[in-house]
Amino acid sequence: MHTAVILLTATVIGLVIGGLTFLSDFSAPGAVLAGRGAGGLSVPVLRLQIPHQRPREGCLP
Template identity: 65%
Template sequence: MSSAPPPPSGPFLSLHTALVLLTAAVIGLVVAGLTFLTGTSAAGAVLTGLISAGGSVPVLRTLIG
């Protein structure tokens, strides 16, 4: 006899968290792309994109609420 699996407890990420992280990723990609187009190396552009994405998370968390 097999028992039924327990029902799911809820979503893995809330809608708010998913929206904040997705928006931060888009901001990071845009900033990295624009930085790369100015003539900066790819490594510098990636680092700039990561920093801008990470810095935008707390701001987006308070703005999207």
């Protein structure tokens, strides 16, 4: 679940940055590079910012 949240958030960040880059430059290749770069670089940061919760004792998985 933790990994899914991080990857989904990174995807949204990449799409937003790519969309804003495309609207400012009207360059599809530049927007793709900016979006992929932002999404890829946000994964390590998000792993540090979003804590991984361990299940409590007595809880079912």
